[in-house]
Amino acid sequence: MSSIKEKLQRKLDLLDGGRNLVQLIDGFIDEYPDPYLLAKQHAADILLKRIGKAVDPRYVWWHQFTTASSSPRSFTGWQHSGPPQKSVPFTELVAQRFDLPFQDATDELNVYGGFYKEGAQAHYFDETNEIPMLPSDVQKDFWALDFAEIYRAKVTRFWAERDVAFRVLAKINLLGECAKAVLARRITEAEAAALRGIVVPELEARELPSLTQLQANHSTVSLTTYAYELGHVEYACFFTFGSSGGRVTLYRPWAKEAIQGFDSELAMAAWLRQQLRDQQTMAEFLAAALVDPGEQPEVSNVRAVLQGIANSRSDQAALALLHFRRVSISDDFFVHIARRARNDMERSAAALLNNAGLRKAMLSGYLSAFLNVFAGFTPLGWPMSLALLGAALGRLGLGVDAAVHATSEEARKSALRQAMLDCLFAALNLTEIGFQSTFASLAYEAPFHETRASLARWQVAREPDPILAGRETNQLIEGELATDGRLRGVRVDEKGDCWIEMNGLTYRVRYSHELSTWLIVPLDNPFALGPLFPVRVNDGGDWHLLVPPEREAPPAVIGMISETSQFWDEYTATHVIQSQKFSAQARARQKKLLETQSIPILGINELPAEDEHGIYCVRFGNTFEYTYREADGQYANELIKYYTDEASSVNDILRQGIHKYTDSVDYINNLATTLERLPKNNEVNLYRGGHGGRGTSGEHFRSGRLNVGDILVNTDLTSWTENPFMVRHFAASRHLDANGWTSVFDDTSVVFELPAHRYNSGIPISAFSLYWDEAETLFLPGHYFKIDKLSHVHGERYRFIQVTLSQVVRPVARPVYDLRTGAPFDRAAFVERVKSPDLANRFFPDQ
Structure with a gap:
């Protein structure tokens, strides 16, 4: 077998396991309890209920005024002019609620406030820009749901269902960073073997651990493990693994170069002392060490600790400070960080007030403190649980402001997925294979109709050519034809692209790990969305197109082919x-x-x-x-x-x-x-x-x-x-x-x-x-x-x-x-x- 085909076969074998881990990543991200997205969903549900349209909540504002004039044309019967006394995006209003004076005076709520498509800069607020909802009705919707309790229940359910997934992803992150550190010569082969050993005992460098192995817990007694907690809250900023020979490995899950080896603890202290004298590095450590960047006393305390290390009189003094801040980890390392991540998320969720607490806060005048906790969702939207998976803000290239606002929700999810896949790619040693399509094959998120398809009853197409018209290539494809394994009958070119010949025509194919079969795909994009065209090869080496089983068809249309479609079976349903x-x-x-355009940005x-x-x-x-x-x-x-x-x-x-x-x-x-x-x-x-x-x-x-x-x-x-x-x-x-x-x-x-x-x-x-x-x-x-x-x-x-x-x-x-x-x-x-x-x-x- 040629080296290209050997690489492709290894790629397919690795992706069999890798795609399972990708599904684990996607499930984790989809279920992650982001409070801003939860509030946004409630806002969207209310809009759909009240106006019958799926309006984007980011285009809806609540405006509050001190004056009003009647209007027969507006939905509320009132209109306003001039700047509002108060303006709140609708999504944030879901959590903040209306001001205390309006809680009992609901009639005045409809007079002195309203929902509009424009922000506070508008000159007039009337039928031309209103959202047709009565504030008093929306107030009932708010009190009918208990946002804080819903969020806390979501957090509890998340950890009940995803605790093991968190530990698996943390292990993938460590394995991936370990592979990168070896390639960059930041650690030795022996240190890498020791780190792999705390994931799966005696795991070889090129060995792919199974999902079952990754789900198991293992003791880390072979390495002396410490967590370094710099603040008052039990939250580690970084970790060290020490061997019996005295060498120390520093692990910062949030850093771009997460793993670094040192000859001794003193050498590590000297390195940290020097690094923390750089302002940017200091800021990165500070961001990683804080659970809530809005809690100023904690910010000051952590900054003082980091500054103390940087300004130590000697390396020995810096090491003494580090010893004071370290906590020994005697149980499974990944169980430990999962427990800390869960505590962090539950602590953040506890900061939200339920309906009863919210009413009490309103009556006591303590509401402003609650709003400070919730403002921007900063402590909740990107907690340390993600940083421990290698998805810290700085590493993802996202600023704090961008990460905590709803406008970047897709970007941060995409960046989080990219960071996790990057480590998985390294952990699987897929870099060695070298095909440009390899990462795309791993990262590919199979569409809904592909993941749900069952080919058990599909039949060989009697006339495949009309169905596949326009999908063939006229180019001569060079490459050796494989004769065994899942590559049997597939021609592989020098780029690793795969081709088959069927009825005298050549088609590009890709292997679907979800369906365990080859699919005919567009020539220029093997991952493009579209109908499935599965193919299989018979014992004689001939390829055949598979189509869904025939159904009773409606009356034929003269001069037009009539066909069923598994693609439209799924996409015409309600999902x-x-x-x-x-x-x-x-x-x-x-x-x-x-993002590639020169677009003006407002300050x-x-x-x-x-x-x-x-x-x-x-x-x-x-x-x-x-x-x-x-x-x-x-x-x-x-x-x-x-x-x-x-x-x-x-x-x-x-x-x-x-x-x-x-x-x-x-x-x-x-x-x-x-x-x-x-x-x-x-x-x-x-x-x-x-x-x-x-x-x-x-x-x-x-x-x-x-x-x-x-x-x-x-x-x-x-x-x-x-x-x-x-x-x-x-x-x-x-x-x-x-x-x-x-x-x-x-x-x-x-x-x-x-x-x-x-x-x-x-x-x-x-x-x-x-x-x-x-x-x-x-x-x-x-x-x-x-x-x-x-x-x-x-x-x-x-x-x-x-x-x-x-x-x-x-x-x-x-x-x-x-x-x-x-x-x-x-x-x-x-x-x-x-x-x-x-x-x-x-x-x-x-x-």
């Missing part, structure tokens, strides 16, 4: 948590695109300027920039946010010629300009659903009026989603029956798909949207798409026409059809609707 997770990942991906307490229409922006001389980043890391663009608000009805102008405001043309021009300045991206599949009731019908495809090869053009601001769970909300009508609201597909239901890399004008806007869960990408009017494939897709609860598109340049001398309606495109009618030849010419230049 709220999975959909939210998908949308959160999409928003995180879209925010990363913005702390700095308010945006306004243009002549009162739209928030950043002013540069006589020019305006509508995209900016607030001090807390939140991205803002008022033009885009207004577009996503259903009340704006911006597309009514482009579709029907309805102009609610006299400045609508100016608004669309400004919106188009600001969108064109944002990054475009085509790395993911996009979907768009429609049905007759929404003005987007599939009947012209079903009837054969539009066919493969025809060209469509979008004439409005066309919204697509990268979350396939969202499609059914747009491709089906909603009906209320005995079981509640259900999605009903009919002959007009249609789903458009834009495969990754087959479009180039999509602009992701999730970071600015009121409805972030839609994972939206927007196309300005005037883009052309060719119909590549038409299929009639059906399942037990759905049926629709799927239209696969690719973006093309404007065709010359051939008809084009409106993507939304299927009607022939009429430029003159478009000009009439928008009432501006210049605006029409912007999107459809006159030829």
